[in-house]
Amino acid sequence: MKKYSLFFLMIIAYSCTNDTFSDGIKLESKLAVEGWIEEGDVPQVILSSTIPINDVVDSTNVLDHVIRSAKITVSDGETTEVLRVKSDDNRVPPFIYFGSEITGKAGKTYTLKIEYLNRIVEATTCIPKSVLLTTAAYKKNNAADTTGYVFIKFDDPVNEKNYYQIATRIDKQEPIFVPAFYGNLDDEKFNSNSIAMQVNKGILLFPKTKFKPYFTDGDLIFVKLRTMNKEAYDFWNSWQNEIVNSRNPIYPSNTSLKTNIKGGVGIWAGYGQSTILVQTPPKK
Known part of the structure; x- marks a missing residue:
């Protein structure tokens, strides 16, 4: 079974530069x-x-850094719930926390609190109004x-x-939406x-296959237009810039990816969304 990852954040050393590591500081x-x-x-x-x-980064090592026993709480200002954790063998890492009582609504603000050992991590985001993908x-x-390529209008x-x-997702090939290049x-x-614009297929880190920015006959493609706030845009744009500048996005060479997480690194984002299904011609 193939397993998929976008980046993932546990393998990114955010606050470190090459000079820091050359000094031998752990x-x-x-x-x-x-x-x-x-x-x-x-x-x-x-x-x-x-x-x-300086550690080896592969799907096996990633598993050693997964956290499954944290208390993660999300609130929309009216309802507060503690997320549950489940396994997902299609992902790297293969565990995800999820809710069931709170559903995302445009215009609302959502707070995140993570408690793990002696650490507390917090973040806040909102969901912008969705824009229709026409x-x-x-x-x-x-x-x-x-x-070929996908062309969209909105x-x-x-x-x-x-x-x-x-973002795009190829049915039966990708279990997750991948941000477009x-x-x-x-x-x-x-x-x-x-x-009106062309959509280039995005990059997955696992499995490690040659990157192809195009789609193929026989693909059933879900295309999603997300709206997001400035903090989420800054995070994803910094990730995109690492790739465009031919750096390894797993290890930002001289810079740190943007974050809105207090006490940690990464992103807590709210998204509006509009999705269209695109059918390609059958394979010949």
Whole structure:
């Protein structure tokens, strides 16, 4: 069975530079959080500890840093619930905390509190209003090609500040939505409120296969347009910049990925969302 990971945060040494490690200083591991709540869905959190930069990073070592016994509490200001943990063999790491009482709603604020051993980690986020993804279509450069790209259209609301992330998931191949390459968008850079753009397939770290930015005939593709706040945009944009600048995003070379986690590293994000299913031609 294939297992998938986006980055994951436990393998990122956020506050460290090359100079720090050349001096032989051993830094204390931090709690690493990847948490989110989408409009219409429950809160979910993946929790781990950071791996020292000089350690071997693979799917086996990652398991040693997974945290399954933390108390994770989410509140929307009215309801407070403690998340439960479950296994998910399609992911690396294969454990995720999830809720059942709280459902994401646009305009609401959500607080996260993590208690583990003698540590407390906290964060706050909100869910922006969703923006409708109006069309998504699979197109090829030539009819004889067996590969192509997805092209989408949406209207950026006038007189509103919005940050976006485009993500895709290939049915029966990917159990998670993967942020598209160059898929983090700030509407300040739009020339028009009518947006039409190509979507490039995103990068997964596990399994370690050659990156291909295109889609293939036979793929059933879910395309998602997420809205997010500035903190989430800054986090994902810093991740994107590591990849674009040919750095290893597992080990940011001279910089730290952005974070909104107090007492730890990572991201706690609320997302609005709109999703369209794209059917490609059958494989020949």
